[in-house]
Amino acid sequence: QVQLVESGGGLVQAGGSLRLSCAASGSIFSINTMAWYRQAPGKQRELVATITSNGRTNYAVDSVKGRFTISRDNAKSTVSLQMDSLKPEDTAVYYCNVPSVTTTGGLRLTDYWGQGTQVTVSS
Numbered sequence: 001q002v003q004l005v006e007s008g009g010g011l012v013q014a015g016g017s018l019r020l021s022c023a024a025s026g027s028i029f030s031i032n033t034m035a036w037y038r039q040a041p042g043k044q045r046e047l048v049a050t051i052t053s054n055g056r057t058n059y060a061v062d063s064v065k066g067r068f069t070i071s072r073d074n075a076k077s078t079v080s081l082q083m084d085s086l087k088p089e090d091t092a093v094y095y096c097n098v099p100s101v102t103t104t105g106g107l108r109l110t111d112y113w114g115q116g117t118q119v120t121v122s123s
Contacts, residue, residue, distance in 0.1 A: 001103060002026035002112050004096045009117030016121070017084045022096030022114050024077040027103040034072055034079040035099065038092035038119075045095065051079060063089070086121045093118050 008020040024031060032053050039045040047060040049070040059065045069082040079096060096114035103109060 002028060002098070002101050002109060004098060004112050004114035006094070006096050006114040006117045009094060009119045011120045011122065012086055014086060014088055014121055014123050016086050017082070018086065018119060020081040020083070020094055020096075020117060020119070022079045024079075024098060024101070024112070026101075027105060028077055028101055029104045029106075030102045031074075031077060031098055031100075033099050035097040036070060036079070036081045037095045037097055038090075039095070039116075040089075040092040043092075048094070049081065063087075083119070086119075088121045088123045091119060091121050 003025050004022055006022045012018055033050050035050040036048045037045050038048050048064060049059045051057045051070045051072050053074055057070050067085045072079040093116040095116045098112045100108055100110045
């Protein structure tokens, strides 16, 4: 009933920038929190950043603070992650996540994930 589609990954040199986007579609009435996670090779998936519907942001990884910016467009049900001053250690598959969605039918559905987009930062 809800789909998340990501775009914007790729290969970039250290110091460069990428912008990831995620669009949610389906029978959506409202989404409170939207989030970005990442999973590097051989490591567990980790929360990178969250943003609430009123724009409150939280960056869960200290190393991305000041370099990454999460934003969203509530009208379009999209969330973006602007990544600047990228480092090789940012290399990972990045996933969009929506912990819960209220549908137009009044249902509360939980835990949707995008398909993941690869970000590779070369040194």
